[in-house]
Amino acid sequence: MMEGEARSVWTATILTLFPEMFPGPLGHSLAGRALAEGKWAIDAVNIRDFAQDRHRTVDDTPFGGGAGMVMRPDVVDAAIRASHRVGPFIYLTPRGRLLDQQRVRSLAAEPGVTILCGRFEGVDQRVLETHGAEEISLGDFVLSGGEPAALMLMDAVVRLLPGVTGNQESLTEESFEWGLLEYPHYTRPQQWNGRSVPEVLLSGHHENIRAWRQRQAEEVTRQRRPDLWDRYRRGQKAK
Secondary structure, eight states: OOTTOOOOSEEEEEEESOGGGSSGGGGSHHHHHHHHTTSEEEEEEEGGGGOOSTTOOOEEOOTTOOSSOEEOHHHHHHHHHHSOOOSOEEEEEEEEEEOOHHHHHHHHTSSEEEEEOOOTTOBOHHHHHHTTOEEEESSSSOOSSSHHHHHHHHHHHHTTSTTTSSOHHHHHTSTTTTSSOOOOOOOSOSEETTEEOOGGGGSOOHHHHHHHHHHHHHHHHHHHOHHHHHHHHHHHHHO
């Protein structure tokens, strides 16, 4: 796609050393169907194509010493400038701000996102500062590269786009949408392995079911995520 050409669908531009990793799992199921139908788009840019030497070198040793290699700012910068940047420019790194559902919703409201996938020990800080990268983390763990994290971020966003998920109501009752983890689910058979479905779910009394699900969501959040529970309680008190 040429620079300046209008894009009518949410588009992810991915800067990576491994473009063949995309769309990966996002080429299947609901996201894959939506991709085939043109409801969103992906453009994977190979950073190595912008290396200047015959060995296509994209990294070098870190100033100050230390283990590993660092992605060169000149090569990464050339890839960024040659790509069609759309939406926020995100660099996925364990030191970034933790991704949450609120940020996912805001990214879904953008025309798209540009994601830089790091490798080795990371990317030279100067190129991140030059392009005003928003640093985002998916959790307190380390991956071998930013590509799996980019797929996770895109999956979280794409499923919120119009026309991707058939049942829009299901999106409003998920974990984190109301500050709580989601309540437990049950389906047929009613009796399984000596375990029964809670009677309230068989009652047909919608208000009782809603209240039960609320209590379950509160209890599981209180037990498993005290940080979310404290935030939820503070929000309830502020209303």
